[in-house]
Amino acid sequence: MTAMTRMNTDQQQYTQQQERLGQIVDLESYPIHDLEHPVTKELIARCKQQLDDVGCSVIANFVRPEAQERMRLEARRLMPCLFRSEQKHNPYMTKEDERLPDTHPNRYLQRRTAGFINTDxxxxxxxxxxxYDNDIMTRFIGACLGIWPIYTWADPLARCPYGVLEHGDYFPWHFDGNEFTVSVSVEQPEEGGTFEYAPNIRSVENENIEGINRVLNGDKEGVYELEWKPGYLQLFKGRYALHRVQEVKGSGAWITALPTYMTDPDTVNRPEHSKQFYGRALPIHFEREANRPDNLAD
Ligand SMILES: [Fe+2]
Structure with missing residues (x-):
């Protein structure tokens, strides 16, 4: 292939990606295919600022209503294949340490019930x-996060699932282990399902056990509620923000697409983790487990 034909092929691919993305994302309001566009520059600057300040940024009506409805119907159609799991965990998602006083957040265990519609x-x-599998989108997300390069993920089950909470389900207070998450709301329940977060409640220098305990015990000071509607896109950095999704009640479900971007695209979930959260493990999980560069816990 000559340099010229390669350029033409790249250009063609980009145009195709832009066309397809334009059917899903409102590119008139959010011209994210052009990172130099003043509107996009301003949007990226706003996201970055909010992520720096409170670790959370939302872009309202990012997905076109008709595309969001197609996503919702797709998730609804696949609901019979939902894999539900239940687990008790502390805010750190670590093992309970019985040597610690029982007032320590490590000993504060809450039941999480939730499900995934696996990507495959x-x-x-x-x-x-x-x-998700669109370079324009990946570049835009990377620009908002201020992290580059990022990649779409290799895990066939977990790369871009729908997370689902139905009546009675609850995702309790926790910190994220991963650096950032991206989500798109697809359906909101009749009641509950509100995302709450306490930004910067801890830092590398300050574990802030007392502050964390206050939130766990119901104090709302410093706790924000996210305005979260179908079609909204959220970028979130949850390592220092304690957060939860309130119990879902009534009809309808909390359905959120979770497009996962990684700085290391090749590592996949550990087989045990995959079985526990996604119901099964595939050959790739075992193969990559055997070739893992380190032995760190997830
Ligand atoms: Fe989280």
């Missing part, structure tokens, strides 16, 4: 997957 059963023509 989502049809390839899905709007959600088309948005």
């Amino acid at each position: 059963i989502i049809p390839p023509e899905s709007d959600m997957l088309a948005m």
